[in-house]
Amino acid sequence: MEMLWILLALLIGVLIGAVGTAVVFRARNTALAERTAIADTRVAELRAQIDTQHQQRVSDDRVLRELLPVRTELERMRGTVQTLEQERLELHGQISEQLRVQAQADVELRASTEQLASALKSNTERGSWGESQLRNLLEATGMLEHIDFDVQQQFTHDDAVLRPDALVHLPGDHALIIDAKAPMNRYLEAMQLPTPGTEEDRKRRKQLLADHARTVRGHVDALRVRDYPSAVPGSPRLVVAYLPSESALSAAVAADPGLLDYAFGKDVALASPVTLWAILRSVAAAWQQERVTESVAEILELSSQLYSRLGTAAGHLAKLGRQLRGSVDAYDSLVGSMETRVFPTARKLGEFDGASKPLPTSKPVGKAPRPLSAPEFTELETAERTSEESGVR
Structure with a gap:
């Protein structure tokens, strides 16, 4: 009986071990299945990653191939940028x-x-500068010294010696007097003040420009007192006061609006470089027209002389033709006399001398001078023939 219980216990233990073993194997199989599923999932993920990476590599290669021209252009642009930077x-x-x-x-x-x-600022230097500017302006208009103008020519008037800076000759033995002055002390001081400056600067500038205008007005009075036109023969009642600075003259006129009218009343014309240049160009044009007129008159006189001398030469030519015609007639008469009168007698004498040679024969010229058919010749010949016939009668 005890053996039976022992066997039963053993059998129960074996069953319990088998069940435990089965449970353990089942747990291990479940874990292994789970691991296998996880491994499959991981493999699928890795395959997906590999596919994605392959597709990315293919896309990158395609992009690189497409970007290759851009790279070339970028390299070219880099070279251009370097060249531009160097330049x-x-x-x-x-x-x-x-x-x-x-x-x-x-x-x-x-x-x-x-x-x-x-x-x-020096009066001497400023005067020399004005005279030099005047000479340059005269030469710029095409005028010649001692022909079209004279400088520093002296004249005596009322026991006073006058010497204008320039005397421009005009057609018809007239002359234009030019006096060059540069009264610019006050003007230069005004120009050195700041612009627009303070109120004090503006007042000072206005006062200096007013003094500058009074200086120019005083120069006009001085020219009036000198009375250049009375000393220079053929000079109009006018003196040109040349100021070699456009701005200086404009400033004087702006400070004293009545300055020009005042100068005109004193027979003085204030002229800047532009104004004087226009005056001198007009004088040069007048001289050119005068020379053309003189040339036309000279040509007409020469034409009249030539026509008269051609008439005289035509008379001599007609006379020479008549003389040539008379010479030809005399020669032909002499030839006829020799052949009809002299040579027959000479031949008879030659018959007595066997060594004599035959006489040469002469021929008449047979040409007359060409008749004159031009009206100048025929009219002159008719007039001479008429005068000769009247003299014979």
Whole structure:
């Protein structure tokens, strides 16, 4: 009985072990299945990643192939940018050099301007400058010294020696008197004031320009007192007062609006470089027209002389033709006399001398001078024949 229970216990233990073993194997199979499923899922994911990476690589290759021309253009653009940068640097250097030269020129110009301003403050230097400007203007219009104009020519009037700066000759033994002055002290001082400046600067500038206008008016009075037109023969009642600065004359007229009328009343014409240039060009045109008129008159006189001399030559030619015709007639008469009178007698004498040679024969000329058919010849010949017949009668 105990053996039975022992066997039963053993059998029950074996069954319990088998069941436990089955449970363990089932758990292991379940875990293994789960691991297998996870591995399959991971493999699928890896395959998907590989496919995605392959597709990405293919897309990247296609993009790289499409971007290859862009890369070429970028390289070309990089070269162009480098060239432009090099040119920019060179141009920057040139501009810097030009700016340096311009700065140096500005310094030299400023120094020259200061020297000119200092020189113009001297009455002597300013007068020489005005005379030089006047000479340049006269030569610029094509006039010649000692032919069309004279400078610094002296005249005596009322025991006073007058010497205008220039005397421009006009057609018909007339002359235009030009006096060059440059009264610009006050004007230069006004121009040195800042613009627009303060109220004090503006008042000072206005006062200086008014003084400048009074100086010009005083110069007009001085020219009136000198009375150049009375001393210069053939001069109109007018003196040209030349101011070698457009701005100086404009400033004087702006400060004194009645200045021009005042000068006209004193027989003085205030002229700037532009105004005087127009006057001189008009004088040059008048001289040119005068020379053309003189040339036309000379041509007409020469034409009249030539026509008269042609008539005289035609008379001589007609006379020579008549003389030639008379010479031909005399020659033909001599030939006829020799052949009909002299040669027959000479031949008879030659018969007595066997060594004599036969006499040469002469032929008449048989040509007369060409008849004159031009009216100038025929009319002259008819007139001479008529006069000869009247003399014979």
